[in-house]
Amino acid sequence: MKRIMLTVSYNGTNYHGWQIQNNGITVQETLQTAISKVLGKDIAVHGCSRTDAGVHAKMFCCHLDCDDNIPFDAFLRGVNSLLPNDIAILNCENVESDFHARFNAMGKTYVYKILNSNKKDPFIAPFVWQIERPLNIDKMNEFCKNLIGTHDFYGFSSSGRTVEDTVRTVSECVVTKENDIISLKISGDGFLYNMVRIIVGTAVDVSDGRLEPDCALSVFETKLRENAGVTAPPQGLFLEKVYY
Amino acid sequence: MKRIMLTVSYNGTNYHGWQIQNNGITVQETLQTAISKVLGKDIAVHGCSRTDAGVHAKMFCCHLDCDDNIPFDAFLRGVNSLLPNDIAILNCENVESDFHARFNAMGKTYVYKILNSNKKDPFIAPFVWQIERPLNIDKMNEFCKNLIGTHDFYGFSSSGRTVEDTVRTVSECVVTKENDIISLKISGDGFLYNMVRIIVGTAVDVSDGRLEPDCALSVFETKLRENAGVTAPPQGLFLEKVYY
Numbered sequence: 001m002k003r004i005m006l007t008v009s010y011n012g013t014n015y016h017g018w019q020i021q022n023n024g025i026t027v028q029e030t031l032q033t034a035i036s037k038v039l040g041k042d043i044a045v046h047g048c049s050r051t052d053a054g055v056h057a058k059m060f061c062c063h064l065d066c067d068d069n070i071p072f073d074a075f076l077r078g079v080n081s082l083l084p085n086d087i088a089i090l091n092c093e094n095v096e097s098d099f100h101a102r103f104n105a106m107g108k109t110y111v112y113k114i115l116n117s118n119k120k121d122p123f124i125a126p127f128v129w130q131i132e133r134p135l136n137i138d139k140m141n142e143f144c145k146n147l148i149g150t151h152d153f154y155g156f157s158s159s160g161r162t163v164e165d166t167v168r169t170v171s172e173c174v175v176t177k178e179n180d181i182i183s184l185k186i187s188g189d190g191f192l193y194n195m196v197r198i199i200v201g202t203a204v205d206v207s208d209g210r211l212e213p214d215c216a217l218s219v220f221e222t223k224l225r226e227n228a229g230v231t232a233p234p235q236g237l238f239l240e241k242v243y244y
Numbered sequence: 245m246k247r248i249m250l251t252v253s254y255n256g257t258n259y260h261g262w263q264i265q266n267n268g269i270t271v272q273e274t275l276q277t278a279i280s281k282v283l284g285k286d287i288a289v290h291g292c293s294r295t296d297a298g299v300h301a302k303m304f305c306c307h308l309d310c311d312d313n314i315p316f317d318a319f320l321r322g323v324n325s326l327l328p329n330d331i332a333i334l335n336c337e338n339v340e341s342d343f344h345a346r347f348n349a350m351g352k353t354y355v356y357k358i359l360n361s362n363k364k365d366p367f368i369a370p371f372v373w374q375i376e377r378p379l380n381i382d383k384m385n386e387f388c389k390n391l392i393g394t395h396d397f398y399g400f401s402s403s404g405r406t407v408e409d410t411v412r413t414v415s416e417c418v419v420t421k422e423n424d425i426i427s428l429k430i431s432g433d434g435f436l437y438n439m440v441r442i443i444v445g446t447a448v449d450v451s452d453g454r455l456e457p458d459c460a461l462s463v464f465e466t467k468l469r470e471n472a473g474v475t476a477p478p479q480g481l482f483l484e485k486v487y488y
Contacts, residue, residue, distance in 0.1 A: 011366040056367075080364050088364035120324050120332035122255040123300075123371070 003099055004070070005063045006031075006045070007091040012056045013126045013235065014086060019050045027051075027087060031062070034082040038075060039066055048101040048242050049108070052194070054234035056127065059090070061242045063101040107171070109187040109241040112200045112232065117180040128181070129200075129236040135207045137177050142213035143206040144173040144184070147199065155219035156199055156228055157192035166192055175203065185240070194231055202229030247343055248314070249307045250275075250289070251335040256300040257370045257479065258330060263294045271295075271331060275306070278326040282319060283310055292345040292486050293352070296438070298478035300371065303334070305486045307345040351415070353431040353485040356444045356476060361424040372425070373444075373480040379451045381421050386457035387450040388417040388428070391443065399463035400443055400472055401436035410436055419447065429484070441476045442469075449473030 008031065016024030020032075028047060036043045048061040072092045079089055115121065115128035116135050147170045154166040172187040184200050202219075205211040211229055219227045252275065260268030264276075272291060279287045292305040316336045323333055359365065359372035360379050391414045398410040416431040428444050446463075449455040455473055463471045 009364075009366050011369075085364075085369035086366045088366050088369075090363070119334070120253075120329075122253050122330045122332050125255075125329035125332075127367070 001065050001067050001097065002069070003063055003065050003095050003097050005061055005093055005095045005099065005101060006089050008057065008060045008062060009088050009090055010057050010060065011086040011126075012051060012054050016053045017051050017055065018047050018057075018060070024053070027057075027060075028062075030083065030087055031079075031089075034079045035064065037082055038078040039068065039070075046101050048105050049191075049239070051239060052197075052234045052237075055237045055239070056235075057239040059241050060239055061101045061105070061244070063095060063099060104244055105190075105242050107187060107189045107243040108191060108239060109172075109185065109243075110191065110196045111238045111240045112184045112186075112196060113236045113238070114182040114184075114200075114204075115180055116177070116182050119180075124181075126235055127238075129233050131204065133208070135182060135204065137175050137182065137207075139207050139213055140175040140182075140184070140203040143203050143211075143216060144175055144186075144199075146214060146216040147173045147186070151216075151220045152223060153192055153195055153220075154223040155225050156195050156202070156216075158194035158198070158225070158231065161193040163192065168192065168195075173199070196237060197232045197234065198225075198228050198230075200232035200236070204232070205229030245309050245311050245341065246313070247307055247309050247339050247341050249305055249337055249339045249343065249345060250333050252301065252304045252306060253332050253334055254301050254304065255330040255370075256295060256298050260297045261295050261299065262291050262301075262304070268297070271301075271304075272306075274327065274331060275323075275333075278323045279308065281326055282322040283312065283314070290345050292349050293435075293483070294437075295483060296441075296478045296481075299481045299483070300479075301483040303485050304483055305345045305349070305488070307339060307343060348488055349434075349486050351431060351433045351487040352435060352483060353416075353429065353487075354435065354440045355482045355484045356428045356430075356440060357480045357482070358426040358428075358444075358448075359424055360421070360426050363424075368425075370479055371482075373477050375448065377452070379426060379448065381419050381426065381451075383451050383457055384419040384426075384428070384447040387447050387455075387460060388419055388430075388443075390458060390460040391417045391430070395460075395464045396467060397436050397439055397464075398467040399469050400439050400446070400460075402438035402442070402469070402475065405437040407436065412436065412439075417443070438475055440481060441478065442472050442474075444476035444480070446473030448476070 018027045020029045045062045045064045113128045115130040118132040150169040170188040175184050262271045264273045289306045289308045357372045359374040362376040394413040397412050414432040419428050
């Protein structure tokens with residue numbers, strides 16, 4: 001039995017997230033169907049995380065087991081040709097038999113994109129949260145710098161969380177602007193359910209003056225979700241990189 | 245009765261083209277529904293051209309009649325908020341009562357994009373024709389320069405054409421490459437059914453050596469569709485500009 005890791009990229013617009021579920025098509029299901037067809041048997045793939053409906057991934061990792069010696073190049077071509085345009089396998093490599101895409105991940109980087117403009121753009125809309133009023137990058141960054149370090153992010157997560165330990169280390173959290181696009185980039189050793197989207201929503205609430213730039217301190221202390229801001233919509237979120 | 249012109253942009257991925265039809269959702273229908281809701285009565289919009297299923301428009305013009313003095317800013321906001329993300333009204337202006345979006349158009353510019361790479365990209369895929377083998381830009385341009393001028397483009401159109409006069413003047417036709425993206429830009433006083441897509445497909449056939457760079461001359465002379473190349477797929481095509 002061989003374990004292999006796939007590096008995948010997907011446009012999440014038309015999917016109910018990564019994880020297989022009953023009420024909608026997911027990336028995991030679509031990928032498993034294509035791989036099973038190429039390998040001629042039912043194959044399960046295990047992802048590095050769940051992504052919500054509508055969230056995108058520039059890089060997502062998953063692993064699978066198979067007993068064949070797969071010629072990687074032909075396998076990649078075969079699966080990619082069966083996959084729809086909005087999912088691509090970028091790479092395929094051998095890993096140790098005890099490797100796990102989720103548990104071996106050392107960290108991740110997410111990027112969230114906001115279109116800060118009153119001009120509607122049909123080509124950018126599926127990949128951004130559009131906000132018309134001007135946002136204050138300095139105040140957003142003032143908020144973001146308080147997230148860096150090791151904290152209990154319980155208050156920055158939603159009730160759907162599936163883990164007990166809610167302490168995470170954020171190594172980078174910065175907001176930049178290029179033309180009309182504001183990007184919030186955040187890296188850390190792990191992220192709770194909806195954590196990035198709540199952080200982005202809180203940064204926007206800080207920019208608008210509904211919350212103070214140091215509000216993260218009280219969210220950490222009180223662990224109260226209501227002390228943080230809104231949950232930003234999914235379509236602006238990209239899983240950018242997974243570290244092993 | 246006032247006649248107004250709308251400048252629209254749309255991502256054609258999810259539409260059966262511009263023109264209303266029975267077997268699929270079109271941009272015209274979606275736009276009319278939103279405008280009719282805002283104005284409180286049934287409104288018909290008349291487009292500058294038909295675009296095929298899956299074709300995009302950075303700029304598309306249409307006109308409509310209404311007897312109200314519409315406050316343009318509120319009208320734009322209202323209609324845009326009712327429209328899905330993939331259609332946007334960019335501008336709204338008064339025009340003469342005999343103006344017609346189609347018949348007054350002096351010319352158009354189209355851009356067709358080819359992703360010349362073997363790397364699948366889920367974020368670019370809806371907007372390009374992906375071709376893995378390297379294309380020869382010089383040969384494509386050699387073919388393109390023969391299109392410039394006034395010619396009978398009958399052989400560069402499909403049987404679905406709706407006009408008698410198939411003579412058109414092309415003022416610009418050039419192929420450029422930036423990273424992995426090859427763009428064919430073509431401007432002219434008018435375009436026949438599938439004309440740009442057949443020109444792009446022929447340019448690719450010339451690049452591949454299946455047709456000669458001067459093949460346009462025989463297509464003009466014989467008026468035979470089979471002397472031209474394949475019809476390029478719709479998703480790489482953008483109506484870029486309409487001139488009045």
